[in-house]
Amino acid sequence: MSTDTAPGPAPETPDPSRRRGRLRLAAGLTGGAALLAGALFWVSGGWDAWRHDGALDSACDGTLAAGPVRELVGGAEVTADIRRDRIGSWWQCRVTEVDADDADDADDGAGRIDLRVTVSEAGDRLFDIDASRTDAPLGHGWTGGFAFDPDRENADRGDATATLLLDCRGKRGGGLTAEVRARTDRLDFGRPEARARLTAVLTGTATAYARQTGCEAVEGGPVTEVGVSATAWDHEPFGTVSGSCAGIVDAATAGRWGVRTAVETAPGPKPVEGCVLGGLRGAPLYEFTASYGAGLDWATRERLEDRTDDRKGDAPDGGYLLWAACPGGTKRAAYTVSTPGRAYETSELALDHPGLRAALQRFAARSAQAHGCGLPGTGRVYDAG
Incomplete structure:
Protein backbone atom coordinates (compact mmCIF):
# COMPACT_ATOMS: atom_id res chain seq x y z
CA MET A 1 0.00 0.00 0.00
CA SER A 2 1.49 3.24 -0.95
CA THR A 3 0.99 6.58 0.58
CA ASP A 4 1.32 9.76 -1.42
CA THR A 5 3.23 12.54 0.29
CA ALA A 6 2.21 16.04 -0.53
CA PRO A 7 5.04 18.04 -2.01
CA GLY A 8 6.53 20.61 0.35
CA PRO A 9 6.89 24.25 -0.42
CA ALA A 10 9.42 25.17 -3.04
CA PRO A 11 12.84 26.29 -1.69
CA GLU A 12 12.97 29.97 -1.00
CA THR A 13 15.18 31.87 -3.38
CA PRO A 14 17.80 33.84 -1.37
CA ASP A 15 17.29 37.54 -1.43
CA PRO A 16 20.58 39.10 -2.55
CA SER A 17 19.83 42.31 -0.76
CA ARG A 18 19.24 40.49 2.56
CA ARG A 19 22.49 38.50 2.13
CA ARG A 20 24.43 41.69 1.49
CA GLY A 21 22.88 43.15 4.59
CA ARG A 22 24.03 40.21 6.69
CA LEU A 23 27.52 40.47 5.24
CA ARG A 24 27.60 44.16 6.01
CA LEU A 25 26.45 43.44 9.56
CA ALA A 26 29.09 40.72 10.02
CA ALA A 27 31.74 42.98 8.56
CA GLY A 28 30.63 45.76 10.84
CA LEU A 29 30.75 43.50 13.88
CA THR A 30 34.17 42.18 12.87
CA GLY A 31 35.46 45.67 12.24
CA GLY A 32 34.06 46.83 15.56
CA ALA A 33 35.69 43.93 17.35
CA ALA A 34 38.96 44.73 15.63
CA LEU A 35 38.68 48.38 16.62
CA LEU A 36 37.83 47.39 20.18
CA ALA A 37 40.76 44.95 20.32
CA GLY A 38 43.01 47.62 18.86
CA ALA A 39 41.83 50.13 21.43
CA LEU A 40 42.45 47.68 24.24
CA PHE A 41 45.88 46.88 22.77
CA TRP A 42 46.70 50.59 22.66
CA VAL A 43 45.37 51.38 26.15
CA SER A 44 47.17 48.41 27.71
CA GLY A 45 50.50 49.61 26.36
CA GLY A 46 50.79 46.82 23.80
CA TRP A 47 51.31 49.29 20.98
CA ASP A 48 54.25 50.92 22.72
CA ALA A 49 55.76 47.54 23.56
CA TRP A 50 55.41 46.40 19.94
CA ARG A 51 56.78 49.68 18.62
CA HIS A 52 59.80 49.68 20.93
CA ASP A 53 60.47 45.99 20.35
CA GLY A 54 60.33 46.39 16.59
CA ALA A 55 62.57 49.43 16.73
CA LEU A 56 65.41 47.32 18.12
CA ASP A 57 65.75 45.54 14.77
CA SER A 58 66.91 48.78 13.15
CA ALA A 59 68.58 50.33 16.19
CA CYS A 60 72.05 51.83 15.92
CA ASP A 61 71.89 51.84 12.11
CA GLY A 62 70.85 48.19 12.14
CA THR A 63 74.00 46.99 13.88
CA LEU A 64 72.55 46.19 17.32
CA ALA A 65 72.23 42.46 17.99
CA ALA A 66 68.51 42.82 18.74
CA GLY A 67 67.78 39.15 19.39
CA PRO A 68 70.44 38.72 22.10
CA VAL A 69 69.38 42.04 23.65
CA ARG A 70 65.77 40.83 23.94
CA GLU A 71 66.92 37.56 25.50
CA LEU A 72 69.16 39.42 27.92
CA VAL A 73 66.66 41.99 29.20
CA GLY A 74 63.62 39.71 29.24
CA GLY A 75 60.37 41.66 29.15
CA ALA A 76 61.88 45.06 29.89
CA GLU A 77 61.28 47.75 27.26
CA VAL A 78 64.51 49.29 26.04
CA THR A 79 65.59 51.84 23.49
CA ALA A 80 68.93 52.41 21.78
CA ASP A 81 70.91 55.34 20.43
CA ILE A 82 74.30 56.03 18.90
CA ARG A 83 77.07 58.10 20.44
CA ARG A 84 80.33 59.21 18.85
CA ASP A 85 83.23 61.30 20.05
CA ARG A 86 83.96 64.57 18.32
CA ILE A 87 86.91 63.35 16.29
CA GLY A 88 85.36 60.04 15.28
CA SER A 89 87.80 57.80 17.14
CA TRP A 90 85.06 55.61 18.62
CA TRP A 91 81.43 54.64 18.03
CA GLN A 92 78.99 53.50 20.71
CA CYS A 93 75.56 51.87 20.71
CA ARG A 94 73.87 52.47 24.06
CA VAL A 95 70.83 50.49 25.20
CA THR A 96 68.78 51.87 28.09
CA GLU A 97 65.46 51.12 29.70
CA VAL A 98 62.48 53.03 28.33
CA ASP A 99 61.04 55.71 30.62
CA ALA A 100 63.86 55.32 33.15
CA ASP A 101 64.03 58.47 35.25
CA ASP A 102 67.00 60.69 34.47
CA ALA A 103 68.30 58.31 31.80
CA ASP A 104 71.38 60.43 31.28
CA ASP A 105 72.36 59.77 34.89
CA ALA A 106 71.97 55.99 34.59
CA ASP A 107 75.63 55.37 35.35
CA ASP A 108 74.69 54.25 38.85
CA GLY A 109 72.74 51.36 37.31
CA ALA A 110 70.08 51.54 40.03
CA GLY A 111 66.77 50.18 38.77
CA ARG A 112 67.83 50.50 35.16
CA ILE A 113 69.36 48.68 32.23
CA ASP A 114 72.44 50.33 30.76
CA LEU A 115 74.38 48.45 28.06
CA ARG A 116 77.10 50.15 26.03
CA VAL A 117 78.86 48.54 23.08
CA THR A 118 81.86 50.63 22.04
CA VAL A 119 83.87 49.98 18.88
CA SER A 120 87.10 51.63 17.75
CA GLU A 121 89.61 51.21 14.98
CA ALA A 122 92.38 48.96 16.27
CA GLY A 123 95.54 50.88 17.04
CA ASP A 124 93.66 53.98 18.16
CA ARG A 125 95.88 55.21 20.98
CA LEU A 126 92.94 57.12 22.51
CA PHE A 127 90.89 53.99 23.18
CA ASP A 128 92.15 51.31 25.56
CA ILE A 129 89.81 48.52 26.57
CA ASP A 130 89.29 47.61 30.20
CA ALA A 131 90.91 44.17 30.20
CA SER A 132 92.74 42.13 32.83
CA ARG A 133 94.79 38.97 32.93
CA THR A 134 92.13 37.49 35.23
CA ASP A 135 89.34 37.76 32.61
CA ALA A 136 87.78 34.50 31.45
CA PRO A 137 88.45 33.82 27.75
CA LEU A 138 85.44 33.92 25.43
CA GLY A 139 86.67 30.88 23.50
CA HIS A 140 84.62 29.56 20.56
CA GLY A 141 87.07 31.06 18.06
CA TRP A 142 86.98 34.63 19.44
CA THR A 143 89.85 36.69 20.85
CA GLY A 144 88.20 38.23 23.85
CA GLY A 145 87.60 38.10 27.58
CA PHE A 146 84.76 38.36 30.09
CA ALA A 147 85.23 40.19 33.41
CA PHE A 148 82.91 39.31 36.27
CA ASP A 149 84.02 38.76 39.84
CA PRO A 150 81.96 35.89 41.30
CA ASP A 151 82.64 37.19 44.83
CA ARG A 152 80.85 40.48 44.26
CA GLU A 153 78.12 41.67 46.58
CA ASN A 154 74.54 41.21 45.37
CA ALA A 155 74.25 44.92 44.52
CA ASP A 156 77.07 44.60 41.97
CA ARG A 157 76.16 41.34 40.30
CA GLY A 158 74.63 43.21 37.38
CA ASP A 159 77.97 44.79 36.45
CA ALA A 160 80.16 43.06 33.85
CA THR A 161 82.51 43.86 30.97
CA ALA A 162 83.43 41.82 27.90
CA THR A 163 86.14 42.70 25.39
CA LEU A 164 86.86 41.66 21.82
CA LEU A 165 89.61 42.02 19.20
CA LEU A 166 88.63 41.61 15.52
CA ASP A 167 90.96 41.35 12.53
CA CYS A 168 89.88 42.43 9.05
CA ARG A 169 90.78 40.07 6.21
CA GLY A 170 92.69 41.60 3.35
CA LYS A 171 93.12 44.90 5.15
CA ARG A 172 96.72 45.50 6.10
CA GLY A 173 97.01 46.47 9.72
CA GLY A 174 93.22 46.58 9.92
CA GLY A 175 91.04 45.52 12.78
CA LEU A 176 88.56 46.61 15.39
CA THR A 177 88.53 46.72 19.15
CA ALA A 178 85.20 46.38 20.95
CA GLU A 179 83.84 46.09 24.45
CA VAL A 180 80.44 45.93 26.12
CA ARG A 181 79.77 47.27 29.59
CA ALA A 182 76.63 46.31 31.47
CA ARG A 183 75.43 48.10 34.59
CA THR A 184 72.06 47.21 36.05
CA ASP A 185 70.44 45.71 39.10
CA ARG A 186 68.01 43.70 36.93
CA LEU A 187 70.60 41.09 35.89
CA ASP A 188 72.91 38.65 37.64
CA PHE A 189 76.03 37.79 35.65
CA GLY A 190 76.77 35.04 38.09
CA ARG A 191 74.28 33.10 35.96
CA PRO A 192 75.95 31.40 32.95
CA GLU A 193 73.07 32.21 30.59
CA ALA A 194 73.35 35.93 31.37
CA ARG A 195 77.08 35.91 30.55
CA ALA A 196 76.49 34.06 27.27
CA ARG A 197 73.75 36.51 26.27
CA LEU A 198 75.84 39.59 27.03
CA THR A 199 78.68 38.09 24.99
CA ALA A 200 76.26 37.54 22.09
CA VAL A 201 75.29 41.23 22.28
CA LEU A 202 78.99 42.15 21.95
CA THR A 203 79.96 39.74 19.17
CA GLY A 204 76.77 40.31 17.17
CA THR A 205 76.93 44.09 17.34
CA ALA A 206 80.67 44.35 16.71
CA THR A 207 80.60 42.07 13.66
CA ALA A 208 77.56 43.87 12.21
CA TYR A 209 79.37 47.18 12.63
CA ALA A 210 82.42 45.65 10.95
CA ARG A 211 80.39 44.61 7.91
CA GLN A 212 78.87 48.10 7.62
CA THR A 213 82.31 49.71 7.68
CA GLY A 214 83.89 47.38 5.12
CA CYS A 215 85.80 45.17 7.54
CA GLU A 216 85.57 41.49 6.65
CA ALA A 217 86.08 40.36 10.21
CA VAL A 218 87.33 36.95 11.21
CA GLU A 219 84.38 35.66 13.24
CA GLY A 220 84.11 32.93 15.82
CA GLY A 221 81.11 30.77 16.64
CA PRO A 222 78.19 31.18 19.05
CA VAL A 223 79.40 31.52 22.65
CA THR A 224 77.35 28.97 24.55
CA GLU A 225 79.40 29.13 27.75
CA VAL A 226 81.82 31.66 29.24
CA GLY A 227 83.50 31.65 32.64
CA VAL A 228 84.10 34.27 35.31
CA SER A 229 87.18 36.16 36.43
CA ALA A 230 89.84 34.38 38.44
CA THR A 231 90.56 35.88 41.87
Missing part, protein backbone atom coordinates in the same frame (compact mmCIF):
# COMPACT_ATOMS: atom_id res chain seq x y z
CA ALA A 232 93.27 35.46 44.46
CA TRP A 233 90.95 33.04 46.25
CA ASP A 234 91.04 30.74 43.21
CA HIS A 235 94.61 29.59 43.78
CA GLU A 236 95.25 25.88 43.25
CA PRO A 237 98.19 23.55 43.88
CA PHE A 238 100.91 24.24 41.34
CA GLY A 239 101.03 20.58 40.33
CA THR A 240 97.47 20.74 38.97
CA VAL A 241 97.83 23.68 36.54
CA SER A 242 96.41 23.11 33.08
CA GLY A 243 95.48 26.59 31.81
CA SER A 244 97.42 29.82 31.43
CA CYS A 245 100.13 28.68 33.90
CA ALA A 246 100.84 25.30 32.30
CA GLY A 247 104.37 24.75 31.02
CA ILE A 248 105.94 27.97 32.31
CA VAL A 249 108.23 26.32 34.87
CA ASP A 250 108.89 22.70 35.74
CA ALA A 251 108.39 21.19 39.19
CA ALA A 252 112.08 21.40 40.12
CA THR A 253 112.27 25.12 39.26
CA ALA A 254 109.02 25.80 41.07
CA GLY A 255 110.46 24.13 44.16
CA ARG A 256 113.59 26.30 44.08
CA TRP A 257 111.47 29.44 43.66
CA GLY A 258 109.16 28.59 46.55
CA VAL A 259 106.16 28.20 44.26
CA ARG A 260 103.39 26.05 45.73
CA THR A 261 100.21 27.52 44.19
CA ALA A 262 98.99 29.22 41.01
CA VAL A 263 96.13 31.44 39.90
CA GLU A 264 95.30 30.86 36.24
CA THR A 265 92.51 31.21 33.70
CA ALA A 266 91.33 28.73 31.11
CA PRO A 267 93.46 28.73 27.95
CA GLY A 268 92.27 30.90 25.09
CA PRO A 269 93.35 34.11 23.31
CA LYS A 270 92.18 37.36 24.86
CA PRO A 271 93.44 40.97 24.99
CA VAL A 272 95.26 40.41 28.30
CA GLU A 273 96.45 37.00 29.51
CA GLY A 274 98.34 36.02 32.60
CA CYS A 275 99.44 33.66 35.32
CA VAL A 276 100.34 34.22 38.97
CA LEU A 277 102.66 31.77 40.73
CA GLY A 278 102.35 31.92 44.50
CA GLY A 279 103.42 30.53 47.84
CA LEU A 280 101.64 28.15 50.18
CA ARG A 281 98.56 30.30 50.78
CA GLY A 282 98.47 31.87 47.35
CA ALA A 283 100.58 34.93 48.12
CA PRO A 284 101.82 36.14 44.71
CA LEU A 285 105.51 35.58 43.96
CA TYR A 286 105.78 35.82 40.15
CA GLU A 287 103.27 37.46 37.83
CA PHE A 288 103.31 36.81 34.07
CA THR A 289 101.25 39.07 31.78
CA ALA A 290 100.69 39.24 28.02
CA SER A 291 99.00 42.35 26.60
CA TYR A 292 97.77 42.66 23.01
CA GLY A 293 96.85 45.81 21.08
CA ALA A 294 94.38 47.94 23.00
CA GLY A 295 94.81 45.61 25.97
CA LEU A 296 98.05 47.49 26.64
CA ASP A 297 96.92 50.77 28.16
CA TRP A 298 98.64 54.02 27.28
CA ALA A 299 100.46 54.56 30.60
CA THR A 300 101.80 51.01 30.73
CA ARG A 301 102.84 51.19 27.09
CA GLU A 302 104.88 54.32 27.70
CA ARG A 303 106.52 52.83 30.78
CA LEU A 304 107.44 49.59 29.02
CA GLU A 305 108.85 51.43 26.01
CA ASP A 306 111.12 53.41 28.32
CA ARG A 307 112.15 50.23 30.11
CA THR A 308 113.10 48.56 26.84
CA ASP A 309 115.65 51.27 26.17
CA ASP A 310 117.05 51.36 29.72
CA ARG A 311 117.25 47.74 30.92
CA LYS A 312 120.42 45.74 30.26
CA GLY A 313 121.63 42.62 32.05
CA ASP A 314 119.97 41.30 35.22
CA ALA A 315 117.05 43.31 36.56
CA PRO A 316 117.42 43.76 40.34
CA ASP A 317 113.66 43.47 40.85
CA GLY A 318 113.28 40.44 38.58
CA GLY A 319 111.17 42.34 36.07
CA TYR A 320 111.72 41.34 32.44
CA LEU A 321 110.04 42.28 29.18
CA LEU A 322 109.59 40.86 25.66
CA TRP A 323 107.85 42.26 22.57
CA ALA A 324 106.25 40.59 19.54
CA ALA A 325 104.92 41.87 16.22
CA CYS A 326 101.34 40.74 15.57
CA PRO A 327 99.11 40.64 12.48
CA GLY A 328 96.00 42.66 11.74
CA GLY A 329 94.76 45.24 14.19
CA THR A 330 96.65 43.86 17.17
CA LYS A 331 99.95 45.16 15.75
CA ARG A 332 102.13 44.23 18.73
CA ALA A 333 102.16 42.59 22.14
CA ALA A 334 104.13 43.02 25.35
CA TYR A 335 105.02 40.17 27.72
CA THR A 336 106.23 40.82 31.25
CA VAL A 337 107.21 39.00 34.40
CA SER A 338 107.29 40.83 37.73
CA THR A 339 107.93 39.94 41.35
CA PRO A 340 105.40 41.70 43.60
CA GLY A 341 106.97 43.44 46.58
CA ARG A 342 110.58 42.80 45.52
CA ALA A 343 111.24 46.48 44.97
CA TYR A 344 110.29 47.28 48.56
CA GLU A 345 111.01 44.15 50.60
CA THR A 346 113.85 41.71 51.08
CA SER A 347 112.93 38.11 50.24
CA GLU A 348 114.56 35.01 51.63
CA LEU A 349 114.54 33.56 48.10
CA ALA A 350 117.29 34.65 45.73
CA LEU A 351 116.04 35.53 42.27
CA ASP A 352 116.90 33.08 39.51
CA HIS A 353 117.45 35.60 36.71
CA PRO A 354 118.24 33.12 33.92
CA GLY A 355 115.29 31.00 35.01
CA LEU A 356 112.94 33.99 35.02
CA ARG A 357 113.98 35.02 31.52
CA ALA A 358 113.51 31.44 30.27
CA ALA A 359 110.11 31.14 31.93
CA LEU A 360 108.97 34.42 30.37
CA GLN A 361 110.17 33.24 26.96
CA ARG A 362 108.10 30.05 27.25
CA PHE A 363 105.03 31.94 28.45
CA ALA A 364 105.36 34.53 25.68
CA ALA A 365 106.04 32.04 22.89
CA ARG A 366 102.97 29.97 23.67
CA SER A 367 100.71 33.02 23.95
CA ALA A 368 102.12 34.63 20.79
CA GLN A 369 101.50 31.45 18.81
CA ALA A 370 97.84 31.40 19.89
CA HIS A 371 97.46 34.96 18.55
CA GLY A 372 99.41 34.36 15.34
CA CYS A 373 102.18 36.76 16.39
CA GLY A 374 105.88 36.50 15.66
CA LEU A 375 108.50 35.07 18.00
CA PRO A 376 108.86 37.33 21.07
CA GLY A 377 112.19 39.05 21.63
CA THR A 378 113.82 41.79 23.68
CA GLY A 379 113.87 44.32 20.83
CA ARG A 380 111.22 47.00 20.87
CA VAL A 381 108.39 46.62 18.35
CA TYR A 382 107.08 49.95 17.09
CA ASP A 383 103.38 50.63 16.70
CA ALA A 384 102.60 53.04 13.90
CA GLY A 385 99.01 53.28 15.17
